[in-house]
Amino acid sequence: MSIKVENITKVYGQQKALNNISFEISRPEIVGFLGPNGAGKSTMMKILTTYIQPTEGQAQVNGHDILTQTQKVQQSVGYLPEHNPLYLEQYVREYLAFNASVYKVDKARVEEVITLTGLTPEAHKTIGQLSKGYRQRVGLANALLHDPEVLILDEPTTGLDPNQLIDIRQLIKNLGKDKTVFLSTHIMQEVEAMCDRVIIINKGEIVANKKLQELRDGQEQIVIVEFDYRVEDAFLLKLPHVKSVKNTHDFIYEITFSTTEDMRSHVFDFAHDNELKILQLNQKNASLESLFRELTA
């Protein structure tokens, strides 16, 4: 088991941030830690990375105890904190090389992580000259320097523009092919796009722990599409398996299908046949959204 959390409670003064939390994560797996603001996500991540200690309970990372084997835990974990601490005046390569020497990691690894995180074209710049997306890549490259088995990423995509978001999601998905990735977010679509499993936390308690596939099975799906022109609902209602159509904004439509088959290609064909351009096309898991709303309302 890569991460094993047993009955963790964390109290800050009068505030109980975590209340008797338990879960396990195996390798390789990408697990989304989803919860509203203040639910306790960062607190749990800081405990797993040994930044802070729990008030009660225990946890192991890669088989090492977070209280008695802190160094071994730190060697097993790559951590991207919510507020990625970077030195803006340092050059990307220089920053990573400095951290490599601190962690006693072979210098050759610096070039490896630069390539792995797609930083090559920006590596000669100072961190201050980089966009937010590239700064996140520097944070990820830094977390990967010692080639950890477990990655703990606290809201890794916050503040990124849509293109950067897609790139970073893809990067994390690739990393999750052979590592354990535990990432926090308060955005459902993040979980949808990247994760194998979701653990939902609310007010310091775990309220759901489910595989995404389980949520998808036998459920409805919503496709959100934006065309470049208005379309009559009646036309969209002719799509196969369609249940309802809602025009949510200008030329944006929310189409609910009663099937788990990915219906985006049908919507794409519809647009093509009717000479419409698609400006955005997204799929949403209706059950994850309703589960989240119901459990964290």
Ligand SMILES: Nc1ncnc2c1ncn2[C@@H]1O[C@H](COP(=O)(O)OP(=O)(O)OP(=O)(O)O)[C@@H](O)[C@H]1O
């Ligand atoms: N150092 C601290 N001292 C006192 N209270 C704290 C401290 N850190 C966090 N808290 C409180 O603990 C609760 C959980 O906070 P935490 O940052 O873990 O939530 P979160 O789910 O990560 O939130 P967000 O999505 O807003 O980052 C909040 O009520 C927060 O105010």
